[in-house]
Amino acid sequence: MTLPEGNDVPQWIHLLPAGDFRGTDGRGPYTVPDAEKLILHTMQGQKRLVLDENHATDLAAVKGGSAPAVGWIVELQARQDGIWGRVDWNRRGNALMQDKAYRGVSPAFAVDASGKAVTRLVRASLTNLPNLTLTELHTQETGMNPSDIARRLGLPENTPQADLEAALSRAGQALQLHTQVVGLAGLSGEQTVEAIVTGLKAKTSAVQTHAQQVTALEAQVKTLQEQASRTAAEAALKTAADGGAVITEDMKAELITLHMQNPASAEKIISGLPKLGTSVERHTQRKTSASDDDTKVAGLLGIKVEDMKKMRGDV
Incomplete structure:
Protein backbone atom coordinates (compact mmCIF):
# COMPACT_ATOMS: atom_id res chain seq x y z
CA MET A 1 0.00 0.00 0.00
CA THR A 2 1.09 3.57 -0.60
CA LEU A 3 1.98 5.50 2.53
CA PRO A 4 -0.07 8.62 3.38
CA GLU A 5 1.21 11.91 2.02
CA GLY A 6 2.33 14.62 4.42
CA ASN A 7 5.13 15.47 6.78
CA ASP A 8 3.75 13.71 9.83
CA VAL A 9 4.76 10.14 10.65
CA PRO A 10 1.58 8.07 10.08
CA GLN A 11 0.15 6.34 13.13
CA TRP A 12 -1.96 3.94 11.05
CA ILE A 13 -0.91 2.21 7.82
CA HIS A 14 -3.11 0.35 5.33
CA LEU A 15 -2.06 -3.35 5.27
CA LEU A 16 -4.70 -5.19 3.22
CA PRO A 17 -7.41 -3.98 0.83
CA ALA A 18 -11.04 -5.06 1.17
CA GLY A 19 -12.73 -7.55 -1.16
CA ASP A 20 -10.84 -9.37 -3.91
CA PHE A 21 -7.47 -7.94 -4.84
CA ARG A 22 -4.58 -8.79 -7.14
CA GLY A 23 -0.95 -7.74 -7.32
CA THR A 24 0.46 -5.47 -9.99
CA ASP A 25 2.67 -8.37 -11.04
CA GLY A 26 -0.45 -10.41 -11.83
CA ARG A 27 -0.57 -12.69 -8.81
CA GLY A 28 -3.89 -13.34 -7.16
CA PRO A 29 -6.74 -12.79 -6.79
CA TYR A 30 -6.86 -12.91 -2.99
CA THR A 31 -9.65 -12.11 -0.58
CA VAL A 32 -10.30 -11.55 3.12
CA PRO A 33 -13.43 -13.62 3.86
CA ASP A 34 -13.64 -12.59 7.53
CA ALA A 35 -11.68 -9.53 8.67
CA GLU A 36 -12.42 -9.95 12.39
CA LYS A 37 -11.36 -13.61 12.35
CA LEU A 38 -8.16 -12.64 10.49
CA ILE A 39 -7.35 -10.06 13.18
CA LEU A 40 -8.02 -12.61 15.94
CA HIS A 41 -5.76 -15.24 14.32
CA THR A 42 -3.05 -12.67 13.68
CA MET A 43 -2.80 -11.22 17.17
CA GLN A 44 -3.54 -14.43 19.07
CA GLY A 45 -0.49 -15.37 21.12
CA GLN A 46 1.49 -12.26 20.21
CA LYS A 47 1.24 -8.56 21.00
CA ARG A 48 2.90 -7.08 17.95
CA LEU A 49 4.02 -7.75 14.37
CA VAL A 50 7.39 -6.72 13.00
CA LEU A 51 7.59 -3.91 10.47
CA ASP A 52 10.94 -4.02 8.64
CA GLU A 53 12.49 -2.84 5.36
CA ASN A 54 12.04 -4.74 2.08
CA HIS A 55 11.15 -7.99 3.84
CA ALA A 56 14.56 -8.28 5.44
CA THR A 57 13.12 -10.72 8.00
CA ASP A 58 12.22 -13.12 5.20
CA LEU A 59 15.09 -12.53 2.80
CA ALA A 60 18.11 -11.54 4.88
CA ALA A 61 17.54 -13.01 8.34
CA VAL A 62 17.19 -16.58 7.04
CA LYS A 63 20.69 -16.24 5.57
CA GLY A 64 22.16 -14.76 8.72
CA GLY A 65 21.87 -11.16 7.55
CA SER A 66 20.66 -8.11 9.43
CA ALA A 67 16.91 -7.55 9.64
CA PRO A 68 16.18 -4.79 12.16
CA ALA A 69 12.64 -3.62 12.80
CA VAL A 70 11.71 -0.04 12.00
CA GLY A 71 8.54 -0.31 14.08
CA TRP A 72 5.96 -2.67 15.50
CA ILE A 73 2.35 -3.16 14.48
CA VAL A 74 0.59 -3.27 17.84
CA GLU A 75 -3.05 -3.12 16.79
CA LEU A 76 -5.18 -4.13 13.82
CA GLN A 77 -8.45 -2.61 12.76
CA ALA A 78 -11.04 -3.65 10.13
CA ARG A 79 -12.27 -0.69 8.12
CA GLN A 80 -14.44 -0.29 5.05
CA ASP A 81 -11.42 -0.25 2.74
CA GLY A 82 -9.56 -3.15 4.40
CA ILE A 83 -7.27 -3.95 7.32
CA TRP A 84 -5.27 -1.17 8.98
CA GLY A 85 -2.46 -1.44 11.51
CA ARG A 86 -1.35 0.97 14.23
CA VAL A 87 2.45 1.30 14.28
CA ASP A 88 4.73 1.94 17.24
CA TRP A 89 7.70 3.44 15.35
CA ASN A 90 11.24 3.28 16.71
CA ARG A 91 13.86 5.96 16.12
CA ARG A 92 14.99 4.36 12.86
CA GLY A 93 11.43 4.12 11.60
CA ASN A 94 10.61 7.71 12.56
CA ALA A 95 13.71 8.91 10.74
CA LEU A 96 12.81 6.96 7.60
CA MET A 97 9.27 8.34 7.62
CA GLN A 98 10.38 11.89 8.21
CA ASP A 99 12.95 11.51 5.45
CA LYS A 100 10.25 10.05 3.16
CA ALA A 101 12.63 7.19 2.36
CA TYR A 102 9.83 4.81 1.41
CA ARG A 103 6.63 5.30 -0.51
CA GLY A 104 4.71 2.12 0.30
CA VAL A 105 3.95 -0.80 2.60
CA SER A 106 4.10 -4.46 1.60
CA PRO A 107 2.32 -6.99 3.84
CA ALA A 108 3.33 -10.61 4.27
CA PHE A 109 0.36 -12.87 4.94
CA ALA A 110 -0.68 -16.50 5.08
CA VAL A 111 -3.38 -18.08 2.91
CA ASP A 112 -5.45 -21.23 3.17
CA ALA A 113 -5.07 -24.40 1.08
CA SER A 114 -6.92 -22.81 -1.84
CA GLY A 115 -4.18 -20.19 -2.10
CA LYS A 116 -6.78 -17.42 -2.20
CA ALA A 117 -8.30 -16.71 1.21
CA VAL A 118 -6.05 -14.69 3.57
CA THR A 119 -6.05 -16.27 7.02
CA ARG A 120 -3.62 -14.03 8.96
CA LEU A 121 -1.05 -11.28 8.64
CA VAL A 122 2.53 -12.34 9.35
CA ARG A 123 4.40 -9.04 9.19
CA ALA A 124 4.85 -6.01 6.92
CA SER A 125 7.67 -4.07 5.29
CA LEU A 126 8.45 -0.63 4.03
CA THR A 127 9.14 -0.80 0.29
CA ASN A 128 9.42 1.29 -2.82
CA LEU A 129 7.97 -1.54 -4.92
CA PRO A 130 4.54 -2.10 -3.37
CA ASN A 131 2.60 -4.94 -4.90
CA LEU A 132 -0.07 -5.73 -2.29
CA THR A 133 -1.19 -9.12 -3.52
CA LEU A 134 1.86 -11.37 -3.66
CA THR A 135 0.96 -14.48 -1.66
CA GLU A 136 3.68 -14.01 0.95
CA LEU A 137 5.99 -11.10 0.21
CA HIS A 138 4.25 -8.26 -1.47
CA THR A 139 7.00 -6.39 -3.14
CA GLN A 140 7.13 -6.85 -6.90
CA GLU A 141 9.39 -9.74 -7.81
CA THR A 142 9.71 -12.29 -10.58
CA GLY A 143 10.12 -15.42 -8.50
CA MET A 144 9.73 -16.98 -5.07
CA ASN A 145 12.43 -17.27 -2.45
CA PRO A 146 13.07 -20.54 -0.56
CA SER A 147 11.04 -19.50 2.49
CA ASP A 148 8.02 -18.79 0.25
CA ILE A 149 8.37 -22.22 -1.37
CA ALA A 150 8.72 -23.93 2.00
CA ARG A 151 5.59 -22.28 3.38
CA ARG A 152 3.60 -23.21 0.28
CA LEU A 153 4.70 -26.84 0.70
CA GLY A 154 3.73 -26.80 4.38
CA LEU A 155 7.36 -26.96 5.54
CA PRO A 156 9.29 -24.82 8.01
CA GLU A 157 10.67 -21.61 6.52
CA ASN A 158 14.27 -22.70 7.23
CA THR A 159 13.94 -26.05 5.41
CA PRO A 160 17.31 -26.97 3.75
CA GLN A 161 17.57 -26.64 -0.03
CA ALA A 162 17.95 -30.40 -0.56
CA ASP A 163 14.75 -31.10 1.37
CA LEU A 164 12.93 -28.40 -0.59
CA GLU A 165 14.01 -29.96 -3.89
CA ALA A 166 12.87 -33.40 -2.73
CA ALA A 167 9.52 -31.96 -1.64
CA LEU A 168 9.10 -30.20 -4.98
CA SER A 169 9.82 -33.47 -6.78
CA ARG A 170 7.14 -35.23 -4.75
CA ALA A 171 4.76 -32.37 -5.43
CA GLY A 172 5.38 -32.75 -9.17
CA GLN A 173 4.62 -36.47 -8.98
CA ALA A 174 1.49 -35.75 -6.99
CA LEU A 175 0.40 -33.25 -9.65
CA GLN A 176 0.86 -35.85 -12.40
CA LEU A 177 -1.11 -38.37 -10.35
CA HIS A 178 -3.82 -35.76 -9.75
CA THR A 179 -4.13 -35.18 -13.51
CA GLN A 180 -4.40 -38.92 -14.22
CA VAL A 181 -6.98 -39.46 -11.48
CA VAL A 182 -9.05 -36.57 -12.85
CA GLY A 183 -9.17 -38.41 -16.18
CA LEU A 184 -10.04 -41.72 -14.53
CA ALA A 185 -12.89 -40.01 -12.72
CA GLY A 186 -14.29 -38.86 -16.07
CA LEU A 187 -13.55 -35.21 -15.34
CA SER A 188 -11.42 -32.53 -16.98
CA GLY A 189 -9.65 -29.34 -16.05
CA GLU A 190 -8.89 -28.27 -12.50
CA GLN A 191 -10.93 -30.23 -9.98
CA THR A 192 -11.16 -30.29 -6.21
CA VAL A 193 -10.41 -33.42 -4.21
CA GLY A 272 -27.61 -95.91 -31.92
CA LEU A 273 -30.32 -97.26 -29.62
CA PRO A 274 -31.57 -100.73 -30.77
CA LYS A 275 -35.05 -100.87 -32.36
CA LEU A 276 -37.59 -103.75 -32.00
CA GLY A 277 -39.38 -103.09 -35.30
CA THR A 278 -43.12 -103.15 -36.10
CA SER A 279 -43.57 -106.62 -37.75
CA VAL A 280 -43.73 -109.97 -35.81
CA GLU A 281 -42.30 -113.15 -37.29
CA ARG A 282 -44.20 -116.34 -36.11
CA HIS A 283 -42.14 -119.48 -35.86
CA THR A 284 -44.83 -122.21 -35.11
CA GLN A 285 -45.03 -125.30 -37.37
CA ARG A 286 -47.31 -124.91 -40.36
CA LYS A 287 -49.56 -127.75 -41.70
CA THR A 288 -48.77 -128.60 -45.32
CA SER A 289 -51.52 -129.21 -47.97
CA ALA A 290 -51.97 -132.45 -50.13
CA SER A 291 -50.77 -130.68 -53.24
CA ASP A 292 -47.61 -129.73 -51.46
CA ASP A 293 -47.03 -133.38 -50.50
CA ASP A 294 -47.61 -134.64 -54.10
CA THR A 295 -45.10 -132.13 -55.36
CA LYS A 296 -42.49 -133.24 -52.85
CA VAL A 297 -43.04 -136.98 -53.58
CA ALA A 298 -43.00 -136.51 -57.37
CA GLY A 299 -39.83 -134.64 -56.97
CA LEU A 300 -38.24 -137.43 -55.01
CA LEU A 301 -39.30 -140.01 -57.69
CA GLY A 302 -38.18 -137.86 -60.54
CA ILE A 303 -41.55 -137.90 -62.27
CA LYS A 304 -44.28 -135.41 -62.92
CA VAL A 305 -47.13 -134.91 -60.49
CA GLU A 306 -49.67 -135.92 -63.23
CA ASP A 307 -47.86 -139.21 -63.88
CA MET A 308 -47.78 -139.96 -60.19
CA LYS A 309 -51.52 -139.33 -59.91
CA LYS A 310 -52.14 -141.73 -62.91
CA MET A 311 -50.12 -144.41 -61.25
CA ARG A 312 -52.11 -143.91 -58.07
CA GLY A 313 -55.36 -144.09 -60.01
CA ASP A 314 -56.44 -140.56 -59.20
CA VAL A 315 -56.87 -139.76 -62.90
Whole structure:
Protein backbone atom coordinates (compact mmCIF):
# COMPACT_ATOMS: atom_id res chain seq x y z
CA MET A 1 0.00 0.00 0.00
CA THR A 2 1.09 3.57 -0.60
CA LEU A 3 1.98 5.50 2.53
CA PRO A 4 -0.07 8.62 3.38
CA GLU A 5 1.21 11.91 2.02
CA GLY A 6 2.33 14.62 4.42
CA ASN A 7 5.13 15.47 6.78
CA ASP A 8 3.75 13.71 9.83
CA VAL A 9 4.76 10.14 10.65
CA PRO A 10 1.58 8.07 10.08
CA GLN A 11 0.15 6.34 13.13
CA TRP A 12 -1.96 3.94 11.05
CA ILE A 13 -0.91 2.21 7.82
CA HIS A 14 -3.11 0.35 5.33
CA LEU A 15 -2.06 -3.35 5.27
CA LEU A 16 -4.70 -5.19 3.22
CA PRO A 17 -7.41 -3.98 0.83
CA ALA A 18 -11.04 -5.06 1.17
CA GLY A 19 -12.73 -7.55 -1.16
CA ASP A 20 -10.84 -9.37 -3.91
CA PHE A 21 -7.47 -7.94 -4.84
CA ARG A 22 -4.58 -8.79 -7.14
CA GLY A 23 -0.95 -7.74 -7.32
CA THR A 24 0.46 -5.47 -9.99
CA ASP A 25 2.67 -8.37 -11.04
CA GLY A 26 -0.45 -10.41 -11.83
CA ARG A 27 -0.57 -12.69 -8.81
CA GLY A 28 -3.89 -13.34 -7.16
CA PRO A 29 -6.74 -12.79 -6.79
CA TYR A 30 -6.86 -12.91 -2.99
CA THR A 31 -9.65 -12.11 -0.58
CA VAL A 32 -10.30 -11.55 3.12
CA PRO A 33 -13.43 -13.62 3.86
CA ASP A 34 -13.64 -12.59 7.53
CA ALA A 35 -11.68 -9.53 8.67
CA GLU A 36 -12.42 -9.95 12.39
CA LYS A 37 -11.36 -13.61 12.35
CA LEU A 38 -8.16 -12.64 10.49
CA ILE A 39 -7.35 -10.06 13.18
CA LEU A 40 -8.02 -12.61 15.94
CA HIS A 41 -5.76 -15.24 14.32
CA THR A 42 -3.05 -12.67 13.68
CA MET A 43 -2.80 -11.22 17.17
CA GLN A 44 -3.54 -14.43 19.07
CA GLY A 45 -0.49 -15.37 21.12
CA GLN A 46 1.49 -12.26 20.21
CA LYS A 47 1.24 -8.56 21.00
CA ARG A 48 2.90 -7.08 17.95
CA LEU A 49 4.02 -7.75 14.37
CA VAL A 50 7.39 -6.72 13.00
CA LEU A 51 7.59 -3.91 10.47
CA ASP A 52 10.94 -4.02 8.64
CA GLU A 53 12.49 -2.84 5.36
CA ASN A 54 12.04 -4.74 2.08
CA HIS A 55 11.15 -7.99 3.84
CA ALA A 56 14.56 -8.28 5.44
CA THR A 57 13.12 -10.72 8.00
CA ASP A 58 12.22 -13.12 5.20
CA LEU A 59 15.09 -12.53 2.80
CA ALA A 60 18.11 -11.54 4.88
CA ALA A 61 17.54 -13.01 8.34
CA VAL A 62 17.19 -16.58 7.04
CA LYS A 63 20.69 -16.24 5.57
CA GLY A 64 22.16 -14.76 8.72
CA GLY A 65 21.87 -11.16 7.55
CA SER A 66 20.66 -8.11 9.43
CA ALA A 67 16.91 -7.55 9.64
CA PRO A 68 16.18 -4.79 12.16
CA ALA A 69 12.64 -3.62 12.80
CA VAL A 70 11.71 -0.04 12.00
CA GLY A 71 8.54 -0.31 14.08
CA TRP A 72 5.96 -2.67 15.50
CA ILE A 73 2.35 -3.16 14.48
CA VAL A 74 0.59 -3.27 17.84
CA GLU A 75 -3.05 -3.12 16.79
CA LEU A 76 -5.18 -4.13 13.82
CA GLN A 77 -8.45 -2.61 12.76
CA ALA A 78 -11.04 -3.65 10.13
CA ARG A 79 -12.27 -0.69 8.12
CA GLN A 80 -14.44 -0.29 5.05
CA ASP A 81 -11.42 -0.25 2.74
CA GLY A 82 -9.56 -3.15 4.40
CA ILE A 83 -7.27 -3.95 7.32
CA TRP A 84 -5.27 -1.17 8.98
CA GLY A 85 -2.46 -1.44 11.51
CA ARG A 86 -1.35 0.97 14.23
CA VAL A 87 2.45 1.30 14.28
CA ASP A 88 4.73 1.94 17.24
CA TRP A 89 7.70 3.44 15.35
CA ASN A 90 11.24 3.28 16.71
CA ARG A 91 13.86 5.96 16.12
CA ARG A 92 14.99 4.36 12.86
CA GLY A 93 11.43 4.12 11.60
CA ASN A 94 10.61 7.71 12.56
CA ALA A 95 13.71 8.91 10.74
CA LEU A 96 12.81 6.96 7.60
CA MET A 97 9.27 8.34 7.62
CA GLN A 98 10.38 11.89 8.21
CA ASP A 99 12.95 11.51 5.45
CA LYS A 100 10.25 10.05 3.16
CA ALA A 101 12.63 7.19 2.36
CA TYR A 102 9.83 4.81 1.41
CA ARG A 103 6.63 5.30 -0.51
CA GLY A 104 4.71 2.12 0.30
CA VAL A 105 3.95 -0.80 2.60
CA SER A 106 4.10 -4.46 1.60
CA PRO A 107 2.32 -6.99 3.84
CA ALA A 108 3.33 -10.61 4.27
CA PHE A 109 0.36 -12.87 4.94
CA ALA A 110 -0.68 -16.50 5.08
CA VAL A 111 -3.38 -18.08 2.91
CA ASP A 112 -5.45 -21.23 3.17
CA ALA A 113 -5.07 -24.40 1.08
CA SER A 114 -6.92 -22.81 -1.84
CA GLY A 115 -4.18 -20.19 -2.10
CA LYS A 116 -6.78 -17.42 -2.20
CA ALA A 117 -8.30 -16.71 1.21
CA VAL A 118 -6.05 -14.69 3.57
CA THR A 119 -6.05 -16.27 7.02
CA ARG A 120 -3.62 -14.03 8.96
CA LEU A 121 -1.05 -11.28 8.64
CA VAL A 122 2.53 -12.34 9.35
CA ARG A 123 4.40 -9.04 9.19
CA ALA A 124 4.85 -6.01 6.92
CA SER A 125 7.67 -4.07 5.29
CA LEU A 126 8.45 -0.63 4.03
CA THR A 127 9.14 -0.80 0.29
CA ASN A 128 9.42 1.29 -2.82
CA LEU A 129 7.97 -1.54 -4.92
CA PRO A 130 4.54 -2.10 -3.37
CA ASN A 131 2.60 -4.94 -4.90
CA LEU A 132 -0.07 -5.73 -2.29
CA THR A 133 -1.19 -9.12 -3.52
CA LEU A 134 1.86 -11.37 -3.66
CA THR A 135 0.96 -14.48 -1.66
CA GLU A 136 3.68 -14.01 0.95
CA LEU A 137 5.99 -11.10 0.21
CA HIS A 138 4.25 -8.26 -1.47
CA THR A 139 7.00 -6.39 -3.14
CA GLN A 140 7.13 -6.85 -6.90
CA GLU A 141 9.39 -9.74 -7.81
CA THR A 142 9.71 -12.29 -10.58
CA GLY A 143 10.12 -15.42 -8.50
CA MET A 144 9.73 -16.98 -5.07
CA ASN A 145 12.43 -17.27 -2.45
CA PRO A 146 13.07 -20.54 -0.56
CA SER A 147 11.04 -19.50 2.49
CA ASP A 148 8.02 -18.79 0.25
CA ILE A 149 8.37 -22.22 -1.37
CA ALA A 150 8.72 -23.93 2.00
CA ARG A 151 5.59 -22.28 3.38
CA ARG A 152 3.60 -23.21 0.28
CA LEU A 153 4.70 -26.84 0.70
CA GLY A 154 3.73 -26.80 4.38
CA LEU A 155 7.36 -26.96 5.54
CA PRO A 156 9.29 -24.82 8.01
CA GLU A 157 10.67 -21.61 6.52
CA ASN A 158 14.27 -22.70 7.23
CA THR A 159 13.94 -26.05 5.41
CA PRO A 160 17.31 -26.97 3.75
CA GLN A 161 17.57 -26.64 -0.03
CA ALA A 162 17.95 -30.40 -0.56
CA ASP A 163 14.75 -31.10 1.37
CA LEU A 164 12.93 -28.40 -0.59
CA GLU A 165 14.01 -29.96 -3.89
CA ALA A 166 12.87 -33.40 -2.73
CA ALA A 167 9.52 -31.96 -1.64
CA LEU A 168 9.10 -30.20 -4.98
CA SER A 169 9.82 -33.47 -6.78
CA ARG A 170 7.14 -35.23 -4.75
CA ALA A 171 4.76 -32.37 -5.43
CA GLY A 172 5.38 -32.75 -9.17
CA GLN A 173 4.62 -36.47 -8.98
CA ALA A 174 1.49 -35.75 -6.99
CA LEU A 175 0.40 -33.25 -9.65
CA GLN A 176 0.86 -35.85 -12.40
CA LEU A 177 -1.11 -38.37 -10.35
CA HIS A 178 -3.82 -35.76 -9.75
CA THR A 179 -4.13 -35.18 -13.51
CA GLN A 180 -4.40 -38.92 -14.22
CA VAL A 181 -6.98 -39.46 -11.48
CA VAL A 182 -9.05 -36.57 -12.85
CA GLY A 183 -9.17 -38.41 -16.18
CA LEU A 184 -10.04 -41.72 -14.53
CA ALA A 185 -12.89 -40.01 -12.72
CA GLY A 186 -14.29 -38.86 -16.07
CA LEU A 187 -13.55 -35.21 -15.34
CA SER A 188 -11.42 -32.53 -16.98
CA GLY A 189 -9.65 -29.34 -16.05
CA GLU A 190 -8.89 -28.27 -12.50
CA GLN A 191 -10.93 -30.23 -9.98
CA THR A 192 -11.16 -30.29 -6.21
CA VAL A 193 -10.41 -33.42 -4.21
CA GLU A 194 -14.11 -33.70 -3.35
CA ALA A 195 -15.10 -33.60 -7.03
CA ILE A 196 -12.52 -36.27 -7.91
CA VAL A 197 -13.67 -38.57 -5.09
CA THR A 198 -17.30 -38.13 -6.19
CA GLY A 199 -16.36 -38.92 -9.78
CA LEU A 200 -14.42 -42.05 -8.79
CA LYS A 201 -17.31 -43.27 -6.62
CA ALA A 202 -19.70 -42.80 -9.54
CA LYS A 203 -17.34 -44.74 -11.83
CA THR A 204 -16.99 -47.55 -9.28
CA SER A 205 -20.76 -47.73 -8.84
CA ALA A 206 -21.24 -47.91 -12.61
CA VAL A 207 -18.69 -50.74 -12.90
CA GLN A 208 -20.38 -52.69 -10.10
CA THR A 209 -23.80 -52.21 -11.71
CA HIS A 210 -22.41 -53.36 -15.06
CA ALA A 211 -20.89 -56.46 -13.44
CA GLN A 212 -24.21 -57.31 -11.81
CA GLN A 213 -26.00 -56.89 -15.13
CA VAL A 214 -23.48 -59.15 -16.87
CA THR A 215 -23.92 -61.81 -14.16
CA ALA A 216 -27.71 -61.65 -14.53
CA LEU A 217 -27.47 -61.91 -18.33
CA GLU A 218 -25.10 -64.87 -18.06
CA ALA A 219 -27.60 -66.65 -15.79
CA GLN A 220 -30.42 -65.95 -18.26
CA VAL A 221 -28.35 -67.25 -21.18
CA LYS A 222 -27.49 -70.41 -19.25
CA THR A 223 -31.17 -71.03 -18.47
CA LEU A 224 -32.15 -70.53 -22.10
CA GLN A 225 -29.37 -72.87 -23.26
CA GLU A 226 -30.50 -75.55 -20.82
CA GLN A 227 -34.11 -75.18 -21.95
CA ALA A 228 -33.13 -75.39 -25.62
CA SER A 229 -30.93 -78.44 -24.97
CA ARG A 230 -33.71 -80.17 -23.01
CA THR A 231 -36.19 -79.50 -25.83
CA ALA A 232 -33.76 -80.87 -28.45
CA ALA A 233 -33.01 -83.98 -26.36
CA GLU A 234 -36.68 -84.69 -25.76
CA ALA A 235 -37.41 -84.34 -29.50
CA ALA A 236 -34.56 -86.72 -30.40
CA LEU A 237 -35.73 -89.28 -27.82
CA LYS A 238 -39.32 -89.08 -29.08
CA THR A 239 -38.13 -89.69 -32.63
CA ALA A 240 -36.11 -92.69 -31.48
CA ALA A 241 -39.05 -94.07 -29.50
CA ASP A 242 -41.38 -93.65 -32.49
CA GLY A 243 -38.85 -95.64 -34.50
CA GLY A 244 -39.09 -98.57 -32.12
CA ALA A 245 -36.34 -97.81 -29.59
CA VAL A 246 -37.03 -98.83 -26.03
CA ILE A 247 -36.18 -95.95 -23.66
CA THR A 248 -36.77 -96.16 -19.91
CA GLU A 249 -37.49 -93.09 -17.78
CA ASP A 250 -34.07 -93.35 -16.07
CA MET A 251 -32.35 -93.56 -19.44
CA LYS A 252 -34.35 -90.60 -20.70
CA ALA A 253 -33.28 -88.42 -17.74
CA GLU A 254 -29.62 -89.36 -18.18
CA LEU A 255 -29.67 -88.69 -21.92
CA ILE A 256 -31.33 -85.30 -21.41
CA THR A 257 -28.62 -84.34 -18.86
CA LEU A 258 -25.89 -85.54 -21.23
CA HIS A 259 -27.44 -83.57 -24.10
CA MET A 260 -27.19 -80.37 -22.03
CA GLN A 261 -23.46 -80.99 -21.52
CA ASN A 262 -22.47 -82.64 -24.81
CA PRO A 263 -25.18 -82.57 -27.49
CA ALA A 264 -23.09 -84.46 -30.08
CA SER A 265 -22.44 -87.42 -27.76
CA ALA A 266 -26.09 -87.58 -26.69
CA GLU A 267 -27.33 -87.50 -30.29
CA LYS A 268 -24.90 -90.30 -31.21
CA ILE A 269 -26.13 -92.52 -28.36
CA ILE A 270 -29.79 -91.84 -29.13
CA SER A 271 -29.36 -92.65 -32.83
CA GLY A 272 -27.61 -95.91 -31.92
CA LEU A 273 -30.32 -97.26 -29.62
CA PRO A 274 -31.57 -100.73 -30.77
CA LYS A 275 -35.05 -100.87 -32.36
CA LEU A 276 -37.59 -103.75 -32.00
CA GLY A 277 -39.38 -103.09 -35.30
CA THR A 278 -43.12 -103.15 -36.10
CA SER A 279 -43.57 -106.62 -37.75
CA VAL A 280 -43.73 -109.97 -35.81
CA GLU A 281 -42.30 -113.15 -37.29
CA ARG A 282 -44.20 -116.34 -36.11
CA HIS A 283 -42.14 -119.48 -35.86
CA THR A 284 -44.83 -122.21 -35.11
CA GLN A 285 -45.03 -125.30 -37.37
CA ARG A 286 -47.31 -124.91 -40.36
CA LYS A 287 -49.56 -127.75 -41.70
CA THR A 288 -48.77 -128.60 -45.32
CA SER A 289 -51.52 -129.21 -47.97
CA ALA A 290 -51.97 -132.45 -50.13
CA SER A 291 -50.77 -130.68 -53.24
CA ASP A 292 -47.61 -129.73 -51.46
CA ASP A 293 -47.03 -133.38 -50.50
CA ASP A 294 -47.61 -134.64 -54.10
CA THR A 295 -45.10 -132.13 -55.36
CA LYS A 296 -42.49 -133.24 -52.85
CA VAL A 297 -43.04 -136.98 -53.58
CA ALA A 298 -43.00 -136.51 -57.37
CA GLY A 299 -39.83 -134.64 -56.97
CA LEU A 300 -38.24 -137.43 -55.01
CA LEU A 301 -39.30 -140.01 -57.69
CA GLY A 302 -38.18 -137.86 -60.54
CA ILE A 303 -41.55 -137.90 -62.27
CA LYS A 304 -44.28 -135.41 -62.92
CA VAL A 305 -47.13 -134.91 -60.49
CA GLU A 306 -49.67 -135.92 -63.23
CA ASP A 307 -47.86 -139.21 -63.88
CA MET A 308 -47.78 -139.96 -60.19
CA LYS A 309 -51.52 -139.33 -59.91
CA LYS A 310 -52.14 -141.73 -62.91
CA MET A 311 -50.12 -144.41 -61.25
CA ARG A 312 -52.11 -143.91 -58.07
CA GLY A 313 -55.36 -144.09 -60.01
CA ASP A 314 -56.44 -140.56 -59.20
CA VAL A 315 -56.87 -139.76 -62.90
